[in-house]
Amino acid sequence: MNSKKIVIIDDDVAILDSLGTMLDFEGFEVNTFERGSEIFGLVEQSYEPNIILLDMWLSGEDGRDICKKLKENERTKNIPVVIMSASRGLEHTALESGANAFIAKPFEIDDIINAVQQLAS
Numbered sequence: 001m002n003s004k005k006i007v008i009i010d011d012d013v014a015i016l017d018s019l020g021t022m023l024d025f026e027g028f029e030v031n032t033f034e035r036g037s038e039i040f041g042l043v044e045q046s047y048e049p050n051i052i053l054l055d056m057w058l059s060g061e062d063g064r065d066i067c068k069k070l071k072e073n074e075r076t077k078n079i080p081v082v083i084m085s086a087s088r089g090l091e092h093t094a095l096e097s098g099a100n101a102f103i104a105k106p107f108e109i110d111d112i113i114n115a116v117q118q119l120a121s
Contacts, residue, residue, distance in 0.1 A: 004120045005029045005048070009036050009066070010055040010084070015105075019053070022109050028116070035059075036066035043075050050120035053112065056085035056094060064097035071098035080119035082112075 006028045010016050016032040023030050031049070033039060036058050042049075052070065056063040063083055070076040082101045083094040091102040101115050 003029065004050040004116060005031070006051055006053060006116060006120070007039060007042070007049040008032045008053045009039060009058070009063070010034070010053075011057075011059045012055070015055075019109075019112065023112070023116075026113060036061045036063060039066070039070070039076075040073070043073075048075075049079060051116055052079055052081045054081055054083050054099075056083050056087065056090065064093060064099075067094075067097040067099050080121075082115050082119065 006023055008016055008019055008030060011034050016034065020030045020032045031042065036054065039052065054063045054066060067081050067083060070079065070081055080100040081098065082103055083099040084103045084105055084107065086105040088104055094102040100119050103111050103115060
């Protein structure tokens with residue numbers, strides 16, 4: 001059983017459901033959110049995920065802005081963030097926002113699991 005805690009933030013409910021189910025099946029503890037701003041409420045409750053999987057384009061929010069805020073926050077600055085996007089060619093801007101990695105959609109579950117294994121403490 002894997003005890004790593006993963007937060008997935010994506011405004012596509014189908015992605016949240018499928019990715020959350022797959023990672024849960026792999027033994028991870030998964031929390032999902034449709035809005036990036038919800039992560040801050042979670043960490044204020046002293047929940048510390050090992051990694052955050054963050055969609056770049058959220059409804060009304062830019063995942064890169066959320067990532068910057070996470071990296072500026074003393075409580076969350078060391079949590080690895082993986083930005084995911086179907087928009088190819090934006091890896092550079094994702095990494096500039098402080099993301100630890102970029103994964104293009106559609107992704108393979110193995111890509112996600114490998115990123116989690118490499119980045120999550």
